[in-house]
Amino acid sequence: MVNIQKFAAHRHWPWLLAVGLAALVYANTLNNGFTYDDTPIIVNNPTIRSLADVPRLFLAGYWDHRQAGLSNYRPLFTFTLAVDYALWGLRPVGYHLTNLLLHAANTAWVWWLLRCYRAAPWLALLAALVFAVHPVHTEAVANVVGRAELLGMCFGGLMWWSWVQARRDTERAGWWRALAAVGYLAAMLSKENMVVLPAALWLAEVLRARHRLWRVGWSGWWATTRPFFWLVIPWLPYTGLRLVSQQGFQPTGVLSGNPMYAQTLWERLVTMAGVSLEWYRLVFLGFPLKPWYDAHNLVLTPVWSWRTVVGGLLAAGLVAGAVAAARRFPLLTFAVGFWFITLALVSNVVVPIWTAVGERWLYVPSVAYAIAVSWALVRLGGWTGRQPAAAWRVSVSVGLALVLFISYAYGTSRRNLDWQHDRRLFSRFLETDPQHPLPYTLLAQACQTTDPAQARAYYEQALARAPDFFLALLGLAQLDLREGRIEAAQATLARMVAGKPPEVVPTDADWGLVHALYARTLALHGDTTRALEQIAEARRYGPRDSPTLTSCAIAYVTLGQPAEAETLLREALNMGVDTPTIRFNLGAVLLRQGRPDEAERHFEAALRLDPAFAPARLARDKLRPAGTP
Structure with a gap:
C-alpha cells in the first residue's frame, strides 16, 4: 500500500x-x-x-x-x-x-x-x-x-x-x-x-x-x-x-x-x-x-x-x-x-x-x-x-x-x-428506443440505395409511429421518385410544401431538398412554370447543399435545359461544393451535350473524392475503350 x-x-x-x-x-x-x-x-x-x-x-x-x-x-x-x-x-x-x-x-x-x-x-x-x-x-x-x-x-x-x-x-x-x-x-x-x-x-x-x-x-x-x-x-x-x-x-x-x-x-x-x-x-x-x-x-x-x-x-x-x-x-x-x-x-x-x-x-x-x-x-x-x-x-x-x-x-x-458507421449506430439506437421514429428513418437513409425495399419498410415503420415525421416523409418521397412512383412522391412533397411552417427561414437545406424534389416531379409532368418556381425556392433554402443543387440540376435536365444545369453545377463547384454527386452529375450533363472528354474528367474527379462511388466508375468505364487502364 x-x-x-x-x-x-x-x-x-x-x-x-x-x-x-x-x-x-x-x-x-x-x-x-x-x-x-x-x-x-x-x-x-x-x-x-x-x-x-x-x-x-x-x-x-x-x-x-x-x-x-x-x-x-x-x-x-x-x-x-x-x-x-x-x-x-x-x-x-x-x-x-x-x-x-x-x-x-x-x-x-x-x-x-x-x-x-x-x-x-x-x-x-x-x-x-x-x-x-x-x-x-x-x-x-x-x-x-x-x-x-x-x-x-x-x-x-x-x-x-x-x-x-x-x-x-x-x-x-x-x-x-x-x-x-x-x-x-x-x-x-x-x-x-x-x-x-x-x-x-x-x-x-x-x-x-x-x-x-x-x-x-x-x-x-x-x-x-x-x-x-x-x-x-x-x-x-x-x-x-x-x-x-x-x-x-x-x-x-x-x-x-x-x-x-x-x-x-x-x-x-x-x-x-x-x-x-x-x-x-x-x-x-x-x-x-x-x-x-x-x-x-x-x-x-x-x-x-x-x-x-x-x-x-x-x-x-x-x-x-x-x-x-x-x-x-x-x-x-x-x-x-x-x-x-x-x-x-x-x-x-x-x-x-x-x-x-x-x-x-x-x-x-x-x-x-x-x-x-x-x-x-x-x-x-x-x-x-x-x-x-x-x-x-x-x-x-x-x-x-x-x-x-x-x-x-x-x-x-x-x-x-x-460509431463505426451510420447503419451500426442507428441499429443500436433502434434496439434501445424502438418506439422512436428517428432510428427507423436514419436506417432507411443508410440503406436507401443498397436495399430500397428495406428502406421503404423502415420509412413506413417510422411513419406508423409519427405520421408527420418530416425526415421520414422526405426520405420516402426521395425513394418514390427514385423508383418511378412519381404520383406518390408528388403528393407527399406537395403536402409538405403546403404545410411548411411560417417560421422556417432560409437557409434550411432540408426544405431546400423538399422544393428541389418537388421541382423534379413537376418537371416530369411538364409543368415548366411551377417547376422553375420550385427550383428558385430550393436554391434559396439550400444555396450550398449538394443534394439540393443536384436535384435542381436534374430538374433542369428534365425540362430540357441542360445549359442551366451545367451553369448551376459549375456555380456549386465555384462555391466550394465539391462532392462526388456534384461532379458525377456535371459529367452526366456534359456527356448529354456531347462533350465526353470533359465528362470523363469530372467522373475521375468524383472517384478521387470517393473511390467507392459506383455510378462515376461505371460512367467512366463506359467512356474508355476496352482494355484501357
Whole structure:
C-alpha cells in the first residue's frame, strides 16, 4: 500500500497512467468512419475545403452552410476541421486521432486541476481515471464533431492553468491573466456553452481562500473577485464576431422536437426537473446511450410526476449538501457547483435550445461526477488519514474502484464500435428506443440505395409511429421518385410544401431538398412554370447543399435545359461544393451535350473524392475503350 501511495503522489506517473488509459480505451475509434453529423459538417461542408477560406469561418455560423438561425458559432472548432481536411482529405483516421489526443489532454487536466487545489493524490488519480474511461464521453470523442466539447474544455483548461499561474507568479500576474483571457476566448469560439467556465473558476478560487474570506469579510471577497474582470475583456471580440457573422444569442426558427420553446421559465424548470433524471442516469450508469433525445423519448411537458418530484428533490438536496459541506469538504461543494454551472446553458432552463438532452453536453460536467465518486471511494477506503485504514475498508474500496473502471472501460470500448458507421449506430439506437421514429428513418437513409425495399419498410415503420415525421416523409418521397412512383412522391412533397411552417427561414437545406424534389416531379409532368418556381425556392433554402443543387440540376435536365444545369453545377463547384454527386452529375450533363472528354474528367474527379462511388466508375468505364487502364 505504501508503494501505491507513493505512486499516486508522484509528480508525473499518475497523469501519464490516466492519459495512457484514455488513449487505450479510445484507440478503436481510429478505425471508425464519419458518422451522423460528421456527414453534413465534414463530408458535405464546402467551408472547410481550403485553408484560404479560414477567415470566412469566423464570419459565419456553424450550420450556416445548411441551416440558418441556430445561433451556433464555433469558428475555432471548424478551423481545426479545415486543418484536418488539408492534412487528411476525407480519410477519417486523422480526424479521430485529433479527438483522441484532445481527450487525453483533458484527462491530464482533470488530474492537474485536483492536485493544483491540493486534493489527495489518490483522489486526483481516481478522478482522472474515471474521466478517462467514462462511457458518456463516447459521443464527444468517437463522433468527430463532438470535438467542439473536447476543444472547448482544452482551451478552458488553458484559461484555468494561466489563472493559477497568475496567483503563483504575482510579478507577471497581468501577463498570465491576459493569457487566461485568450484561453477563455478560444474556449468560447470552440463551443458556446464554455462561456460559463469563469463562474466555475471563481467558485474554485473562493473555496480555496474560504477561511480568509470568512475572516476578513467583503474586502476579501472583492479582492478575489476583482481580477475576474480580465475575463470580461474576451466578451468584446466574441460579441463583435457574433454580430458581424449575424449570429444571435438565442436560436430562431423551428426548434424541432423541443416543445419547451413555447414554455415559460417556471414551466421549463418543472419540465427539466423530470428530465434531469436522465442526466444522472447517464453519468452514473453510462448505459444505455442514444444519439438523440427529444419529445419521443422524454417527457417535455410541465406536468408533475414522480420523476419531477424526485428530480427536483435531488437538485435541491445537492445544493443544500454543497452549502453544508463548504467548510469541511470544499471539494464536494466545488463538484456540485461545477455540475450545475457547466450544465446551465444546455439545461433549457435559461433559454430553450435545439433539443432537450445531449450526451456530448455531459463531457465537461462529468468532471463533477468523477470528483464526487472518487471522493467517496477515497473516504470509504480510509486513504485520507495518516494511519493505515482497516484492511476490509481498503479491500471494499479497491474492489468497487476496479468494478467501476472495468465496467466503464468495457462499456466505452463497446460503444466506440457503434460509431463505426451510420447503419451500426442507428441499429443500436433502434434496439434501445424502438418506439422512436428517428432510428427507423436514419436506417432507411443508410440503406436507401443498397436495399430500397428495406428502406421503404423502415420509412413506413417510422411513419406508423409519427405520421408527420418530416425526415421520414422526405426520405420516402426521395425513394418514390427514385423508383418511378412519381404520383406518390408528388403528393407527399406537395403536402409538405403546403404545410411548411411560417417560421422556417432560409437557409434550411432540408426544405431546400423538399422544393428541389418537388421541382423534379413537376418537371416530369411538364409543368415548366411551377417547376422553375420550385427550383428558385430550393436554391434559396439550400444555396450550398449538394443534394439540393443536384436535384435542381436534374430538374433542369428534365425540362430540357441542360445549359442551366451545367451553369448551376459549375456555380456549386465555384462555391466550394465539391462532392462526388456534384461532379458525377456535371459529367452526366456534359456527356448529354456531347462533350465526353470533359465528362470523363469530372467522373475521375468524383472517384478521387470517393473511390467507392459506383455510378462515376461505371460512367467512366463506359467512356474508355476496352482494355484501357
